Amino acid sequence: MHNKTVSELIKAIEKKEVSSLELTNHFLDRIKKLDSNLNSFITLTEEQALDKAKKIDKEISKGVLKPLSGIPLAQKDIFCTKGIKTTCGSKMLDNFISPYDATVVEKLNHAGMIVIGKTNMDEFAMGSSNETSFFGDVRNPWDKDYVPGGSSGGSAASVAARLIPCSTGTDTGGSIRQPASLTGICGIKPTYGRVSRFGMIAFASSLDQAGVFTRTAEDSAILLTHISGYDPKDSTSSRKPVPDYVQECLKEFKPITIGIPTEFLDGLDNKVREVFDDNIKILEKDGCKVKKISLKSSKLGVSAYQVVAPAECSSNLSRYDGVRFGYRAEDVENIEELYKKSRSDAFGAEVKRRILIGTYALSAGYYDAYYLKAQKIRKIISNEFEDAFKEVDLILGPTAPDTAFKLGEKTNDPIAMYLSDVFTVSTNLAGLPAMSIPMGFKNKLPLGLQIIGNHFDESKILALAHHYQKLTDWHTKVPEEYGE
Amino acid sequence: MVNNMWDPVIGLEIHVQLKTQSKIFSAASTDFGADQNTQACAIDLGMPGVLPVLNEQAVKMAIKFGLAIGANISNNSIFARKNYFYPDLPKGYQISQYETPIVEGGSIDIMVDKNIKTINITRAHLEEDAGKSIHDIYSKETAIDLNRAGTPLIEIVSEPEMKNAIEAVQYLKNIHSLVRYLDISDGNMQEGSFRCDANISLMKRGSDVLGTRAEIKNINSFKFVENAINYEIQRQSEILDQDKQVVQETRLYDPTKNETRPMRSKEEANDYRYFPDPDLLPVAITPDLINSIKSDMPELPSVKRKRFKDQYSLNDYDTQILTSNRELSEYFENVISNTKLNPKSAANWIITEVLALANKSNISVQEYPVSYDNLQALLLNVHDEIISNKQAKNVFERMWNNGENAQDIIDKEGMKQISNTDELNKIVDNIIKNNYKSVEEYQNGKDKLLGFFVGQVMKETQGKGNPKLINQILKEKLKK
Numbered sequence: 001m002h003n004k005t006v007s008e009l010i011k012a013i014e015k016k017e018v019s020s021l022e023l024t025n026h027f028l029d030r031i032k033k034l035d036s037n038l039n040s041f042i043t044l045t046e047e048q049a050l051d052k053a054k055k056i057d058k059e060i061s062k063g064v065l066k067p068l069s070g071i072p073l074a075q076k077d078i079f080c081t082k083g084i085k086t087t088c089g090s091k092m093l094d095n096f097i098s099p100y101d102a103t104v105v106e107k108l109n110h111a112g113m114i115v116i117g118k119t120n121m122d123e124f125a126m127g128s129s130n131e132t133s134f135f136g137d138v139r140n141p142w143d144k145d146y147v148p149g150g151s152s153g154g155s156a157a158s159v160a161a162r163l164i165p166c167s168t169g170t171d172t173g174g175s176i177r178q179p180a181s182l183t184g185i186c187g188i189k190p191t192y193g194r195v196s197r198f199g200m201i202a203f204a205s206s207l208d209q210a211g212v213f214t215r216t217a218e219d220s221a222i223l224l225t226h227i228s229g230y231d232p233k234d235s236t237s238s239r240k241p242v243p244d245y246v247q248e249c250l251k252e253f254k255p256i257t258i259g260i261p262t263e264f265l266d267g268l269d270n271k272v273r274e275v276f277d278d279n280i281k282i283l284e285k286d287g288c289k290v291k292k293i294s295l296k297s298s299k300l301g302v303s304a305y306q307v308v309a310p311a312e313c314s315s316n317l318s319r320y321d322g323v324r325f326g327y328r329a330e331d332v333e334n335i336e337e338l339y340k341k342s343r344s345d346a347f348g349a350e351v352k353r354r355i356l357i358g359t360y361a362l363s364a365g366y367y368d369a370y371y372l373k374a375q376k377i378r379k380i381i382s383n384e385f386e387d388a389f390k391e392v393d394l395i396l397g398p399t400a401p402d403t404a405f406k407l408g409e410k411t412n413d414p415i416a417m418y419l420s421d422v423f424t425v426s427t428n429l430a431g432l433p434a435m436s437i438p439m440g441f442k443n444k445l446p447l448g449l450q451i452i453g454n455h456f457d458e459s460k461i462l463a464l465a466h467h468y469q470k471l472t473d474w475h476t477k478v479p480e481e482y483g484e
Numbered sequence: 485m486v487n488n489m490w491d492p493v494i495g496l497e498i499h500v501q502l503k504t505q506s507k508i509f510s511a512a513s514t515d516f517g518a519d520q521n522t523q524a525c526a527i528d529l530g531m532p533g534v535l536p537v538l539n540e541q542a543v544k545m546a547i548k549f550g551l552a553i554g555a556n557i558s559n560n561s562i563f564a565r566k567n568y569f570y571p572d573l574p575k576g577y578q579i580s581q582y583e584t585p586i587v588e589g590g591s592i593d594i595m596v597d598k599n600i601k602t603i604n605i606t607r608a609h610l611e612e613d614a615g616k617s618i619h620d621i622y623s624k625e626t627a628i629d630l631n632r633a634g635t636p637l638i639e640i641v642s643e644p645e646m647k648n649a650i651e652a653v654q655y656l657k658n659i660h661s662l663v664r665y666l667d668i669s670d671g672n673m674q675e676g677s678f679r680c681d682a683n684i685s686l687m688k689r690g691s692d693v694l695g696t697r698a699e700i701k702n703i704n705s706f707k708f709v710e711n712a713i714n715y716e717i718q719r720q721s722e723i724l725d726q727d728k729q730v731v732q733e734t735r736l737y738d739p740t741k742n743e744t745r746p747m748r749s750k751e752e753a754n755d756y757r758y759f760p761d762p763d764l765l766p767v768a769i770t771p772d773l774i775n776s777i778k779s780d781m782p783e784l785p786s787v788k789r790k791r792f793k794d795q796y797s798l799n800d801y802d803t804q805i806l807t808s809n810r811e812l813s814e815y816f817e818n819v820i821s822n823t824k825l826n827p828k829s830a831a832n833w834i835i836t837e838v839l840a841l842a843n844k845s846n847i848s849v850q851e852y853p854v855s856y857d858n859l860q861a862l863l864l865n866v867h868d869e870i871i872s873n874k875q876a877k878n879v880f881e882r883m884w885n886n887g888e889n890a891q892d893i894i895d896k897e898g899m900k901q902i903s904n905t906d907e908l909n910k911i912v913d914n915i916i917k918n919n920y921k922s923v924e925e926y927q928n929g930k931d932k933l934l935g936f937f938v939g940q941v942m943k944e945t946q947g948k949g950n951p952k953l954i955n956q957i958l959k960e961k962l963k964k
Contacts, residue, residue: 080533093532100526102533199533206762234535235765312762315565318576319530323628335571335626362567362757371759 001026002162003478006071006219009165013060013070020060020070024053024114027072031117031163034482037144038161040154042077042135043085044117052114059112066112068226074167076155077118078125079105079210080199088201089121089133089151092320092327092346102199103231104168104210111226119167120154123348124317125175125203127151128420131411132350139407140183141479142445146404149179149420152213156183159213161482166214166223170200172207173305174400174424177436180213181399181448184438184477186465187213188220191456192431193238196231202316204309205236207428216475217437217465221245224458240456248459253467255287256460259392261295264423269402275440275447276398282471283396293388293395297380301426302418304381307361307374308429314358317351353414382430389454394464397423399436399448423450433458437465438474446477490686490721493694494652494713495644498659499637500669501613501677502545508612508636509536509579516675524615524630530574535763538563542636543767545668546586546610547777549638552666552784553605555590557774561609563764567757572615572628580639582758585609586767587638592662593786594654595804603655604643611637632676638668644683644694649713653706656680657808661785665810679704684716686724695720696730700737700744712737716744788813796820796827805835811849818856825863833863837877841884854883862890869942869951871899902949905957908941911949912957915940926962934958 001023004012012018028046035041049072056070080086080098082105087093101109109115122132130138130153138153140146141161148157152169156179159167169176171189180187188211195210202208212223228242260280265273284290322328322342329341347355361370388395400420410417427434432452439449449468453461469475507514510527527534550557564582587608593600615630640659646652660678663669671678685697698716703709715737720730734753735744783791785807792803792813807813812834820830838859842852862883866876871894879893893899902908915937916923926933934955941954 086532088532096532098532100531100534197533198535201532202763204762233537235537235763311759315567315577315757315759318567318569319532319574321569321571321576323571324529324574325531339569359757362759364755364757367757367759 002030002165003483004165005216006068006165006214006222007216009071010068010222014065016060020053020056020114021050023070024049024072024116027116027164031158034161035158035163038139038141038157038163039136040120040138040148040158040161040163041074041117042087042089042120042133042154045081045084045115048084049114049116056112056114066110068108068222069112071113071166072116072164073108073113074117074119074155074158074164075105075115076152076168076170077121078170078201079168080201081105081115081118084115084118086118086201087135088125089123089135090346090348090351091134093201094134094327096326098199100199103196103233104200104227106199107227107229108168108223116164119152119158122151122153122175123351124201124313125151125170125172125208126313126350126354128174128178128417129405129407129410130154130179131407132348134348137407140404140445141482142184142404145406146445147182147407149182149400149404151175152179152187155213156180156185156187159183159215160185161479163482166212166219168210168227169213170203170208170210171424171428172203172209172309173428174421176211176213177399177424177434177448177450178420180436181438181450182404182446184446184448184474184479185213185215186217186220186435186437186475187211188224188435188458188461189427189433190224190228190458191238191433192428193236194240194242194433194456194458195227196229196234196237198231198233202312204312205316206312207305207309209428217435217462217469218246218249220435220465221249221462224462238456243459245459245462249462249466251463253463255289256393256464257289257291257391258283259291259293259388259395261293261298261388261395261397263295263298264397268398269442271442272398272402272447275442276449279439279449279468279472280396283468286467286471291392293392295381295384295388295395295426297377297384298426299422300377301381301429302422304374304377304429305421305425306357306418307370308378310354310358311361311371311374312358313351314355314362317347317355320346350414378429381426385426385430385432385452385454393453394457394460395452397450397452398439399423399450403442403445403447427452431455433461435461435465437468438477439472440474441477446474489689490717490724491689492648492713492717493644493685493687493697494646494648495683496640496642496646496652496656497681497683498640498642498656499613499679499681500640500659500663500671502542502636502638503667503669504539504541504545504636506539507634508539508542508610510634512634514635516672516677518631520627520629521631524633528574528630528634530576536579536761538764538767539636542610543586543769544773544777545636545666546608546638547769547774548666548668548781549608549640549663550587550590551774551778551781552662553587553590553592553608555605555608556588557769558584558586558588558767559769560584561586561767561769563610563761563767564758565761568754570614570617571626572617572630572633574615574630574633578612578614579761579764580611581609584766586769592655592658594651594658595800596651596654598800601651603645603651606641606643608638608640611639613637644685649710649717652682652713653710656706656709658785661807661809665782665785667782667810673704673706676704680709682709682713682716684713684720685730686717686720695724696732698730698732698744699734701734701747703737705739708737708739711739711742712744715742719744782810796831798828798831802828802831802835805839806831809849815849815852815856819860819863823860823864823867825860825867829867830863833859837880841881853885853887854880858883858890865890865894869947870894872947875899875947899948902945905953908945908949908953908957911941911944912937912954912961915944916961923962934962937962
């Protein structure tokens with residue numbers, strides 16, 4: 001059952017080959033059996049999941065079939081879930097139970113999905129290796145000495161290990177695409193504004209965007225169709241109508257023009273370059289036109305990102321003050337001490353580092369030099385993408401500079417860690433949609449191909465990804481231990 | 485009081501709570517006085533993952549204010565976060581506007597010594613109110629009530645163009661009157677719907693270099709504003725007279741001691757780290773919206789003052805008072821509407837009699853125990869000389885105190901006019917007989933004398949004669 005894709009499971013449920021309860025139990029068992037080594041879940045929602053599965057089965061027996069009835073799902077623990085703990089990977093919210101559902105959660109629940117658990121993540125989504133979580137590291141199913149990437153490490157690892165058919169994630173600078181690349185699965189970050197941010201705990205509001213992890217492009221299209229759309233609770237969500245991404249993804253593929261930014265290939269690891277080039281040749285042979293393009297300012301992306309994201313996070317995380325919810329320090333004398341002690345005790349080192357950087361960047365006298373300058377770079381990066389999309393349909397490159405790295409390898413070198421986002425941050429700065437799909441291996445560890453589209457061109461991205469997956473079989477590979 | 489060497493320079497920042505149904509970024513109610521923390525939703529509490537959604541009504545009200553002061557309405561104003569930690573500020577930042585406010589420029593006129601002075605307004609921006617910290621419930625802890633958190637405000641910033649406390653209070657009163665005319669705020673100062681910060685500095689006479697200013701925070705009555713400014717002018721001039729420096733700081737006014745004292749100095753001041761709020765889009769305002777608000781504007785105090793002067797021949801003093809608030813001006817116009825009442829005498833009545841009693845019992849127009857039609861009935865009796873002005877004052881006091889009806893009192897007290905034709909005929913005959921000379925003059929064309937005869941008859945009837953009938957009889961009998 002766990003080897004079936006979402007689209008296959010939908011059919012199995014429809015044909016009553018399997019019940020929702022059976023599916024739920026199957027994946028719960030798998031998680032219980034196999035996740036202890038991976039640590040991809042923070043919370044299992046067994047009781048609620050079984051109740052919902054029974055409810056869905058009853059509905060199905062009465063002939064009520066919702067589009068995703070009975071399909072199990074894992075929610076990244078950044079999405080608020082009513083009545084279920086939402087920690088955001090932090091000690092700060094270890095005791096936080098939200099009184100509301102995030103819009104993404106509400107939509108998928110409404111479509112009939114069953115939430116099996118909440119996945120591990122870097123604390124407040126700040127990290128690229130899932131090593132900053134208060135709830136422990138997540139391991140890469142391909143090799144447990146390696147990180148799964150981050151911040152959505154638990155969501156990626158659980159799908160890669162087939163502990164769950166699909167999961168949600170969020171991507172502020174690469175937090176969906178980089179772990180998808182490092183664990184050999186599909187991860188899509190749609191256009192900024194495509195999916196509501198309501199109930200998704202904010203890291204950097206102008207960059208955060210929800211998306212999904214699946215094993216196939218078609219599955220991504222299925223889930224994306226259900227989470228997208230305007231939400232009156234999020235002023236930055238788009239009113240653009242949502243296409244049927246599944247239809248768009250499955251329709252006959254017509255060759256397109258692909259742009260390859262030279263900046264993404266300069267100094268790239270030889271083996272990664274080789275794998276990437278082989279894939280471009282496949283697409284070229286299939287009729288796609290390949291064009292070298294230049295995104296000159298994309299190299300400034302990480303620097304601009306490391307100003308904008310911390311600046312916003314320093315403000316977004318001010319609400320965790322121990323006054324109304326979350327961790328509250330005991331034995332304090334006054335309010336100042338309550339703030340200091342609560343925040344010192346409950347935030348991890350990386351979160352503190354970013355709050356400090358962000359506070360500094362916004363301070364009087366530094367605002368122009370840092371925050372404003374970063375915003376200018378952001379605009380330039382956007383403009384360069386805009387120009388590029390006048391010539392090409394999609395932009396391709398490697399998702400990450402290399403495969404997964406070892407646990408602890410970069411924890412003492414934040415800059416090296418930040419550079420693992422070098423190919424992903426630019427699209428967040430420009431608000432563009434992008435997806436990572438598996439494109440091969442280096443030393444038995446997966447590599448991801450990044451497909452970047454123009455604003456609201458998710459359909460084009462999914463169509464190419466789906467077509468590519470008909471030409472190749474990388475997406476069917478499974479880590480040895482989790483195959484059967 | 486003030487040393488002649490120093491000229492005060494005063495600017496005000498006025499915080500006006502807008503009368504919207506719900507909060508500026510959430511659907512929670514803005515009603516005052518509910519149980520603590522019952523009107524604060526997840527958004528007001530700053531819970532994880534929640535997002536603000538701008539209340540359109542608040543935007544419309546801000547535009548209304550901007551149009552009323554002749555300001556420029558920005559069609560791309562931006563919300564910014566003002567970051568600081570305070571227990572009654574749930575998010576750790578206040579959503580406000582910083583570089584691009586919704587209202588820019590504009591002005592308002594005030595009366596100073598019977599002259600008009602224009603006070604320029606720098607800007608007015610939209611922002612959310614904070615909650616309240618309550619220190620007197622628990623002995624060691626502070627309680628937080630977040631009902632007020634997220635209540636929409638406009639902050640109106642004036643240019644530093646006021647020269648003394650009287651001008652500042654006049655300006656404050658005019659803004660207060662204006663926001664009530666516009667029906668965008670209840671202006672209730674006790675409940676904190678209308679409060680102000682005063683920036684005060686002293687400038688050496690003849691110099692054009694501004695002195696160091698002190699900011700007095702959160703003053704919530706006209707009287708306190710006046711006292712606080714006067715105290716501050718005195719304090720600063722004493723410092724400067726001794727060749728010392730005024731410290732730039734934020735001060736609090738204590739009404740019980742009538743003094744200001746330091747709250748925090750510039751060094752301790754927060755660095756608010758303003759930046760555009762990424763959760764909210766720039767506020768785009770279409771010309772259509774502005775036009776629809778324009779067409780919906782009530783008559784503004786300045787326009788009304790001019791109209792009262794032209795239409796009712798009232799003087800500056802009368803118009804100033806009658807238009808000082810919308811309800812009073814409407815009360816006045818209702819009293820004289822569709823009647824032969826003389827506007828000037830009605831105005832006098834309201835200004836002297838009505839306002840005297842209203843001020844004594846400190847009540848607003850909406851609470852007047854005498855409705856406008858009841859006052860109208862009384863004044864008609866006076867106009868028709870059915871009762872004298874003096875009698876009317878007594879009647880009015882009874883109406884005010886006991887809620888009685890004008891006509892009832894007049895009837896009950898036998899103030900009723902004499903309408904018996906025979907009786908009046910006899911009196912008129914007598915008067916004609918005794919004033920032969922005047923009769924002759926009248927008949928020779930001196931029409932004005934009719935009043936004299938009416939007066940004579942009234943005198944004879946102790947003011948109770950029906951003037952209409954008297955007129956009729958007199959005219960008939962005086963015919964050649």
